[in-house]
Amino acid sequence: MSLCKEVIEKGNYTLIISEKPKAAKAIAEALSYKPISCKDNNITYYVINNNEKTTVIASTAGHLFTLSTNSKDYPVFDYEWVPRWLVEKGAFHLKKYYYLLSKLSKRASEYVNACDYDIEGSVIGYMIIKLLGNETKGKRMKFSTLTKEELLNSFKKIGPFDYDMIEAGICRHELDWIWGINTSRALMHIYKQASGKNIVLSSGRVQSPALIEVFDRYIEERSFFSPPKFQLTAVFSKDSYKFSSSHISSPFEYKKDAEEAKKRALNVKRGNVSDIKEEKERIPPPPPFNLSDLQYEASRIYGFSPSYTQKIAEDLYLDVLISYPRTNSQKLPPSIPHKNILENLSVLKEYEKQIEEVKKRNPSYIPRQGRKEDPAHPAIYPTGKIPKDLKGDKLKLYDLIVRRYISTFMDDLVLIKRRVKINVGERDVFETNGTIIESKGWLKAYKFYTIEKAIPSLKLNDIVSIESIKIASYYPSKPKLHTKTSLLKWMESQNIGTEATRAQIIETLFKRGYLKSTSKGIIPTKLGIVVSLALKKYVSELTDVSLTRSFEVRLQEIRENKKSRSDVVKEAREVMSKIISQMKAQNEKIGKELMLYSNTPKDKRCILCELPGEVNGLCIIHYSALKKLSEGLEEWMKKTGEDKETSISKIEKNKSLGQAVREVASAIKNKTIILI
C-alpha cells in the first residue's frame, strides 16, 4: 500500500486523467497486465511501473470546475472557473476527486487529458490540468471505445492539447452562462419587484424552447378546429364469415358524397371480390439502442418517464451489467466481443433459444447498425455479466436492453400482407386488408410489438353480402399534448440538449412550476404561460432553437480558427446588455404583465376562464379558439351539410375538437359571445 505513496512522493510520472472511474480502470488495464490499484479517500487510482517510467491513471466524475460569479446583480459577465464542490449544491461528492487530482498533479511531469473525445471532455480535462497541474505540460489522448486495442493505440499517439476543441467548449459554457444567468435573474428580479415575493425562475437556450414547445402545443390542442371527413365502412359477410371494409374513397371530404355512396351500396346489397393482392414485407431488426430510443421504448412498453429510465440505466451501468448509457450512437462496432457476450448471456433461460438461433444463422455475429453516431461511445449493449437478484423495473429495463441487443443479430421479420378489393355495383370499391407473420425473425427476441391482423379468407370472384354500412366522422390531425417522452423526442429532433441532459431539463421545467402533468399530457401552469409570453415578447431569441443553431455555427468557426472565443463572447455580451437594458427600462410594465397572470382580478378575467382577458374579453387560448372557429365554420357547414345553429350545437359536444373551441361554441349558442 505504501508503494502508492512512494510513487506520488517521488513524482516525475505521467498523470492520465479520465472523465469517469470506469474509463480510468479500462485505461489502466489496457496499459498493463498488473496495474497497481491505489485508494485515497475511497477513490481509486492506478499506478503502472514500466522500465523506469511511471504512469498514474486517475479520474474525475464529469466536470470538476464550473463557471461562477460573486456578483448578485445583473447584467453580469464577470464569471470565473471554480471547483464545483465549493459553489454548487449537490456537488459535494466532487471534493474527494478534487483533492486526489490536486495531490496527484503536484509532482507529475506530464499531464494527459484522456477524457471523452468530445468538446466537453476536452474542457473537463483541460480545466483540471490548467487549474491543478501545468497547462504547458498538457497532452491529449483520443479514443472513442474503451477496448484494449484502441486505448493502446491512442496511448502511442498521444498528441498536443486540442485547443480548437477546448476553446469551442469553453465558449459553449460562457455563452450558455451569459444567456441563462442574465435572463433568469431578470425574470426573478422583475417578479420580485412586482410581487414582493422571491421565487426561482429560469430561462435558457435549451429549457426555454422546450417550454415554448409545450405552451404552443397546448394552445394548438385546446383551440383545434377542423371540419370532419367521412369514413364509409361496410360489414360484409360470406357464409358465416364477417369482415369490415372501407370504401376506397374514404375519408370523403363531403358528407353528402359518403351518403350517396352508402345509398348506392345499400341498393346493390352485395359485392364481388375483384382483386386480391398479396405481398411480402421484410422488416429488418430495430437498430441498437441509444439512450433516447431506450427512453422512448421504456415509456411505450412500461410507462417509465425518461428521467426514470435514465436513472435505472445508470444503475445498471454502475453494476457493470450494461455499457455506457448516455450515448447517441446506434452502432455496435466489431471491436465489441459479441460472441463472448452472447455466450455468457445464453446461460439465462429466457434468452437461450434466441442466442442459439443467432449462433446458427449469424455465426460471425454481425449486428445490424443504426444511423446515429456518437463521438465517444457505442450504442447500449449488455456486458455479458450475469445479473443476480435483479427485480422489478430494473429487471424490466435490463431485459429490454438484452432483447434489443440479441434482436440486432437476428433475421428479418417477414410479413404477408393481403389486400382485397370488393366491387359494389359499378362505381364503388371497398378494400380490406390483413397482415400475418410468415417468419418471426428478430421479433422472437424483441417481442414488444403486436402485428397480426386477421387476413380475410376470400377468393377471387367470391360474392359477399353487405350486412351493415355506416358513416363515421373522422378528424385528420388533432394535435396531442406533449408527454415527457414526446417532448424529449422533440428536443432530440431539434438537436437541443444532449443525451445526458434532456430528461433532466424537462424535470427542471416541472420543478420551476412551469409545467404540470394531466391524464392527457403536459400543460403549462399559469406561471408557465406568463413566462412563455414574457420570453416571446422580451427575449424572443430564447423561444426557439435558432439560438442553438447560431451557437453551433460560431463554435464550428472557433474550431476552424476562423473566429476567436473572445470575439464570440464579446458579441454575446453586447446582445445581452441590450436585452437586459431594454427589460430594465420596462421593468414595471413587465412586472404588471406577470402579476396579471399570477393574480387576475375578477373584472379582468376571460369570459370563459380564469386567465386574463386579452382580446374581445377572451384569454389567448379562447381567443385563438374563437378565431379558428370563426374562420372555419363556413367550411364545416359546407362539408357536413348542417346549418349554422346545428353546427354550433354539434361542435359544442364534439370531443374530437379542442376544449376551448367547444367552450367558445357553447358561449356562442348562449349568445355570450359572437363570431368574429
Added chain:
DNA sequence: GCAAGGTC
C-alpha cells in the same frame, strides 16, 4: 439562485 453540460 439562476444555464447547460459532465457523472456518482
